[in-house]
Amino acid sequence: MNVLMIILAVIGGAVLSIQAAINGKLGSQVGVFRSAFLTFSLGALISALLIFFFEPKYDLTLLDVPKWQLLGALCGVPYIVIMVLAVQRIGAAVATVAVIFGQLAMSMLIDNFGWLGNEAIHFSATRLGAVVCLGIALYFIYSSNKTDAEKDGASQASSEA
Numbered sequence: 001m002n003v004l005m006i007i008l009a010v011i012g013g014a015v016l017s018i019q020a021a022i023n024g025k026l027g028s029q030v031g032v033f034r035s036a037f038l039t040f041s042l043g044a045l046i047s048a049l050l051i052f053f054f055e056p057k058y059d060l061t062l063l064d065v066p067k068w069q070l071l072g073a074l075c076g077v078p079y080i081v082i083m084v085l086a087v088q089r090i091g092a093a094v095a096t097v098a099v100i101f102g103q104l105a106m107s108m109l110i111d112n113f114g115w116l117g118n119e120a121i122h123f124s125a126t127r128l129g130a131v132v133c134l135g136i137a138l139y140f141i142y143s144s145n146k147t148d149a150e151k152d153g154a155s156q157a158s159s160e161a
Helices: 002-030 032-054 067-090 092-113 125-160
Strands: none
Touching: 002 032, 002 067, 002 092, 032 067, 067 092, 092 125
C-alpha cells in the first residue's frame, strides 16, 4: 500500500507540473489572477461533485474542526499565483524543482518538530543529504537555463550580423 501511495504521489507531482506549464501560458495571455481564478473555480466545482457523489459521512463538519485547520485551504492560493508567475519567467522545470525544494525543507521541519499535529520524525544525515542533493539539482537546472539563454542570445546576435 505504501508503494501505491508513492506512485500516486509521483503522478500527482507530474500533474502539478503539467498544471504549472499550462497555467503559466494561460496567465501570460489572460492574466495571473484570471488563471488562478479558473483553477480554483474548476477545482471547487469538481470537488463539490466528488463530495456529493463519493464522500462518506464524517462525525465532524468543516464548522466543527479547530479553526487553524481551515487555514490549509489558503496555502493553495499563493502556490498557484507564484507558479503562474514563475513558470513564465524561469520555466516549468526550475519552478517545479524550487517548489519541491521548499516543500522538502518545510516538510522536514514539520516532521522533525511534529508541528501541526503530525507525528515527529527526527532529522537525520540521510534527510540532510536529500535536501542538499535537491539544492544541487536546482542549481544545475537553473544554471542550464541561463546557459541555454546565453547560447540563444549569441546565436541570434550572430544571425543578425
